[in-house]
Amino acid sequence: MTSKIRVATTSLAGCFGCHMSFLDIDERMLKLVEVVEFDRSPINDIEHCSSNCDIGLIEGGVCNSENVHVLREFRKNCKILVAVGACAINGGLPALRNFVPLEECLAEAYLDGIGVENPQIPSDPELPLLLDKVRPLHEVVKIDYYLPGCPPSADVFWKFLTDLIAGSEPSLPYELVHYD
């Protein structure tokens, strides 16, 4: 038996909707794991990408220093890196905060919000630094493929992965490319 294709996945500044949509392939997952082995992913306990990942799927944009580290780890270890969903491609909904100064976002949540007691901006050294803006992945590393949608449907994941695994250039028919 040839060795399985290693697929790693992660969520940066995303909502996990893209991961949920991937799980929406439902029982097709049983077929997928015949040829795919999951590396680092929220569905298992593997913490770091092994060095020989074939495909990395990333949802969410980049909003803090930790996101940058993880994104670089994926780029380093995955042969093919895929920006999955609107957030990864252009920042998506979380990037709405780019139009508001970060201090104002923090003030609203921790100083001026309704029912807030002991107002203060969390500042512990344990908390990673926030970036001033939410960035799309391709501003930080090279991205090989983009899967559009919020989220891309399960059929998009299925078509894309089965194409790649079959060794052909992935192509998405028109009906599968959705924008809300």
Place this chain on the structure above:
Amino acid sequence: MYEHLETAKRTENLKRIVVDPVSRVEGHGKVTLMLDENNMVQQARLHIVEFRGFERFIQGRPYWELPVLVQRLCGICPVSHHLAAAKAIDQLVGVDPVNLPVTADKLRRLLHFGQVLQSHALHFFHLSSPDLLFGFESDINKRHIVAVLAEYPDIGVQGVMMRKYGQEVIQTICGKRVHGTGAIPGGMNKSLSTVERDNLLQNIDQIIDWSISSVELIKKVHCSNLPYYDDFATIRSNYLGLIKPDGALELYHGGIRAKNDKGETIIDHVDYCRYNSYIHEEVRSWTYMKFPYLLSLGQQNGWYRVGPLARVNNCDFINTPMAEAARLEFKAHSGEAMVHSTLAFHWARLIETLHCAESIKALLNDPDILGQDLLTQGEKRYEGIGVIEAPRGTLFHHYQIDENDIVTKANLIVSTTSNNMAMNESVRQVAAEYLSGRELTEPLLNNLEVAIRAYDPCLSCATHAVGKMPLQLELIDAEGNLIDKLIKHGNGQVERNCVS
């Protein structure tokens, strides 16, 4: 109970252990422990390290965007956010829940039962069942759904199919499985056709059967190791959630009920529009997640738990027969007015799953569900509050708008936030009872992980996280030197790096 471990009196001479998943960037929390020279835990904290800023950046948007905007807080329970926002903006167009057209109300309930069913199935089967089936300290290579599918195919497939069914309910009503559209101010945007109804009816009996066997499964797991399951990470707490007027379990709409650890009522049937007179949130410097508490009991004692355990504890009964029978058995096992076992969250979750399946069947068979009267309107208001029982607990959405229908103020209390203190308390319990004074070992990682996972393995709404917790531990002495390091590798090997 373990509050004294939140903040050590002096930290200078303590060793800091950070339980830091790389996955914190997925919105994960991380756990830090401070130990004295005898390895006694002096401080233990669960930090939530991610921040989005929704409450600010949705200001300036027109209110009708809210249900589709805010559902992107969480791709696991988007429908709950969608509906909480919809309930709030109903009020902005002058519609109170009692005035919603019957069909719209029932469609929303059906939608939400689908949401809770799929989320509970995901939590139990995809994320937690590997721990429960293989053991908390099992090989890392087994701790995922793929291994469950391989070794317990019946259970694994059952989980996949139950989640699928919940998603299909959502897709039928909202057009998409994740982030669809359904609720609009004052009602719903589409009726349910007879064909769609019949499609969903086809499989519901199978889903009910599977839900029954899931309850049996968790009962067996829990009772096979009763003292451990009853004690692990267990804390006595208050419980809060929505309740029907007759005291029945409720997931979509009701008043707020809170009970204390003895089962005595703190507040009951409170109109949730007045939540701000009862609940405030405290900010602490070391985490982005706030700490809600009941004003009447104060910051120290007013914290509470929400979610399946709270709901099943708080309700007087469940209005579907099989779930009610399961509830009675659940309550009887503990012999106390309230079940405090943290791992019992799983059991309560599956009782609710059964309740959802039964309720979906009842709603599908209700002729009102096929009605065409979907929308109503009243007089414009400037403030709207929507509260719902999301899978993980009570979810509050609160908005104010101006004369141009633009959002000027927003407050969200997401379910996981309400469990913030409880998760910290459970982490401290595990640290104090299971770890304190012991040498740094691999099971330590798992124990903290399992405690948090019982509440919600994905801290998603508040932090956008899923899954696992720590896999790397560093022990640093008071001078900041690394003296011990444990790494769990991808292949499951645990490596120990003694530096000194």
